[in-house]
Amino acid sequence: MRQNHENTGRPLDRRRFLTTAALGGATIVGASALGGLDADAAFAEPMPSLDPAITKSAFAEGRITRIKGSVLEVAGSYGDQHLIQLTNVTSIWKLRPTTADAVKVGDGLYARGVDMPDGTIAADAVWVNIVNLYVTIRGIAKDRLHFTHGSHETVGHVVPDTTTASYLGGALTPDLSRVRIGQAAQILGAWRPADDAIDIARVTVGH
Amino acid sequence: MACGSTALWAGETTWFCCGSSWGPCGSAGTGACGTCQSNAHQAAWPNTSAACFSITRPDLCGETIVQRACGSVMNVKHQCSGASVCVTVSDCGPRTQSFCGEATCCNGSCRTNRVIDLTPAAFSAIGNLSSGKLPVYIYE
Numbered sequence: 001m002r003q004n005h006e007n008t009g010r011p012l013d014r015r016r017f018l019t020t021a022a023l024g025g026a027t028i029v030g031a032s033a034l035g036g037l038d039a040d041a042a043f044a045e046p047m048p049s050l051d052p053a054i055t056k057s058a059f060a061e062g063r064i065t066r067i068k069g070s071v072l073e074v075a076g077s078y079g080d081q082h083l084i085q086l087t088n089v090t091s092i093w094k095l096r097p098t099t100a101d102a103v104k105v106g107d108g109l110y111a112r113g114v115d116m117p118d119g120t121i122a123a124d125a126v127w128v129n130i131v132n133l134y135v136t137i138r139g140i141a142k143d144r145l146h147f148t149h150g151s152h153e154t155v156g157h158v159v160p161d162t163t164t165a166s167y168l169g170g171a172l173t174p175d176l177s178r179v180r181i182g183q184a185a186q187i188l189g190a191w192r193p194a195d196d197a198i199d200i201a202r203v204t205v206g207h
Numbered sequence: 208m209a210c211g212s213t214a215l216w217a218g219e220t221t222w223f224c225c226g227s228s229w230g231p232c233g234s235a236g237t238g239a240c241g242t243c244q245s246n247a248h249q250a251a252w253p254n255t256s257a258a259c260f261s262i263t264r265p266d267l268c269g270e271t272i273v274q275r276a277c278g279s280v281m282n283v284k285h286q287c288s289g290a291s292v293c294v295t296v297s298d299c300g301p302r303t304q305s306f307c308g309e310a311t312c313c314n315g316s317c318r319t320n321r322v323i324d325l326t327p328a329a330f331s332a333i334g335n336l337s338s339g340k341l342p343v344y345i346y347e
Contacts, residue, residue: 059328061246063229076246077227093337108229110245112331127336131231132222134302152234169309184305186221188339191230198231202339206305 057124058115060084064107070100071120074109083120084111094128095190095199096162103128106193129191131198137183145179145200147187155197156187163200172202179205210282210293216272216345218322219311220283221301222330223251238298240277244326248292250281251300251324259299268307268320279347283323285333286342287313292325292332300324311342318342 062076072084086092086100090113094102103109103126110130113123138153139146145156164172165179179185186204191197224232225243237243239255253263254274265272275281277296284291301324310317323345327336334341 057332059246059331061228061327077229078244078246110327110331110336125331125335127331129230130336131224132336132339133231134223134300134305149231150234150236152231154231169306184302186306186339188337193230196230201337204306204309204339206302206309207307 058113058121060111060121061109064103064105064109067103067105072103072109072111072126074111082111084109084113084126085116085120085122086126087122090123091125092128093126093130095159095201098128108191108193129193131187131189131191133187133198135185135187137179137181137185140179140181145176145187145203147185149187156189156200156203157192157197159199159201164202166202166204168205168207176203179203183207210280211347212282213347214344215281215347216270216322217286217343218270218318218320218345219309219340220323220325220330220343221321221340222327222336223298223300223324224327225249225298240297240299242277243297246328247297247326248294248329248332249297249326250283250294250329251298252279252281252296253300253303253322255296255299263300263303265303265320265322267304270303270320270322272303272322275347281323282346283325283329283333284344284346285313286316286318286344288333290333292329294325294329297326298324311340313342316342 060082062074064072065075066073070086074082092098107128109128111123111126113121116122133149135147135149137147143158165176166172184206188202189198189200224245225238226245228245252275253265254260254272279296282293301321303321306321310319
């Protein structure tokens with residue numbers, strides 16, 4: 001995806017656009033133009049998302065230890081440290097597309113962006129607490145599913161107006177009534193650091 | 208090992224976590240190859256060994272996927288955008304048999320069956336984690 005810079009008319013690729021945005025000079029465009037789409041939209045209509053001309057994007061993962069303005073300080077799981085710069089075009093996902101206000105210290109994240117000269121990563125997308133687990137359904141209640149991920153038992157909360165299901169690759173539906181105990185399923189959702197449960201964005205039921 | 212351009216397979220990719228991580232991924236371990244890390248460009252392949260194949264069973268979905276051992280290198284390309292990422296096989300997966308017939312489409316063209324799993328670092332290099340799955344071509 002390319003944008004035209006309004007001053008020069010030169011094509012503005014994702015790397016240069018993000019760099020400009022991080023420095024505070026970007027013209028605001030929809031974040032989806034850079035690849036950040038919500039789960040349902042991406043599922044319903046998976047569009048090409050990244051500029052193939054960008055051969056190397058930066059990536060970071062870990063837990064947020066501090067939020068200073070628009071910069072997230074992140075402790076990586078291997079002892080590494082990252083500074084994630086949110087810009088006015090950063091797409092933020094936390095169960096659903098959201099804003100920087102929803103991001104909290106203690107959250108986990110995956111971030112994609114561009115390395116900046118000052119050592120930060122200018123993020124085009126940040127996925128907060130996102131998990132995508134292959135599970136076996138162990139219990140079903142009106143407002144939650146119980147499942148195992150490997151040997152780990154987890155509770156997945158059904159979130160009104162958010163949680164959807166797909167049965168054998170079919171269209172998304174808010175109807176979870178066809179979920180059965182013992183079924184294999186893929187749970188896309190947001191981990192809750194406070195109680196180690198998951199808010200479910202989508203459950204894909206298999207055979 | 209170089210990232211090649213010889214067509215190997217096509218299908219859906221999903222993503223998974225492994226190695227040291229946060230949340231429920233913290234218990235995922237380093238996978239069948241013992242080297243898997245979420246922050247590296249790595250993949251799970253459904254036929255890294257006979258034991259692996261007996262779990263994933265892609266043949267039950269009509270996918271006679273060839274065996275490629277831990278450490279094999281593959282190039283995974285988004286079917287529509289052309290974005291690609293070079294990955295090293297570091298785990299056994301996905302469980303293809305659990306989702307036989309599932310399709311993921313873009314621009315009116317679909318890929319069927321889960322044939323490879325990517326780490327978050329690899330998946331996010333060619334698409335959005337919130338989509339959960341992508342249609343891809345695989346080269347070696």
